Amino acid sequence: MKKFAKILVSSLLAVTLAACGSANADNSSDDSGTDATSTSGVGFVERTKNPYEDEMRFAWIPTNATEANATAWGNGIREELSYWPNATLNVFDPERSAEQQAKIVSDLVAQGYDGIFLQTINPDILSASVREAEEAGIPVVCINMGTTEPHAALVSMTDFEAGQVIARRIGDALGGEGNVVIIEATVGAVRGVRLQDGFMSVMQAEYPNIKILDSQPADWNMEKAQNLMNDYLTKYGDDIDAVFAHNDQMAEGAGMAVQNAGKQGDIIIWGANGERKALEYIEDGIITGTVYTNCKDQGKTAARIMMLYLNSNLDTGSFTKTPVTKMPPITVDASNVDTITEDMRW
Secondary structure (H helix, E strand, O other), rough: OOOHHHHHHHHHHHHHHHHHHOOOOOOOOOOEEOOOOOOOOOOOOOOOOOOOOEEEEEEOOOOOOOOHHHHHHHHHHHHHOOOOOEEEEEOOOOOOOOHHHHHHHHHHHHHHOOOEEOOOOOHHHHHHHHHHHOOOOOOEEEEEEOOOOOEEEEEEEOHHHHEEEHHHHHHHHOOEEEEEEEEEOOOOOOHHHHHHHHHHHHHHHHHHEEEEEEEOOOOOHHHHHHHHHHHHHHHHHHHHOOOEOOHHHHHHHHHHHHOOOOOOOOEEEOOOEEEEHHHHHHOOOOOOOOEEEOOOHHHHHHHHHHHHHOOOOHHHOOOOOEEEOOOOOEEEEEOOOOOHHHOOOO
């Protein structure tokens, strides 16, 4: 019976992941301990709750609850969980502190929560508390950034692929020659590393005459990115042809710096994520483009996967790799930004 259940649950999981997004088959595992399909060596637990009848408590712990993508992810989770009237979702804000985030997770384990949705700030710092939750039978579904410790699931935007797409858009726009500066994520952030890896893989292989003038972190932050872009403009001036920022907020900061310097339209600027403000900046010509992901659907997907586990006896704490699903991306610039309609914006 357990063998049959394992096959059934694995099949259901594969169908769910395929329906909700595409796994990265070419990069099925990385330093975060994630894997596109692996549930090898899994065990089973006897769940004592009926998720359709008993009270179910869930937590959403983003890096910062006030950010646009965190709100969109949370709205998606909440909307999907509304199909279970006995489910409640509580939001906890660590205010960009990985240590505080780890403490929150440990507190929720002690309180006996049924599931945790998590956007990790620092994969290494969060690994121990995520392991604590999984060993307590509490599935942890991470959004966008997971941990080095295997957990129930990671629902991610594209990263390596997004970096590749942006590199080609910049490379083609420059005709294969020019100078680029990069505004990086927080040092060590897995999504930032993979965006950078994807970008550089294409630049090195396909655009050998494009030079990377500089590449420094701005910690996902718009104000820091604006200050960094000001520094770049002071140091390199008219030599800068394009900017690649690891997220939209940093692209927006770069766009404001370029606009204030009177160079709007002279420098190509690409971000990634697709938040509402970035789309408006594309419409206004302040930045060039972004790779859009529907974050609300990403949150819904995370909730569907969570409820799949809680409706099974699958022990996510026994996973040796983290199953990953990646949300379908859309490359957006001035030519198609109007196709991201109001109901799709976050």
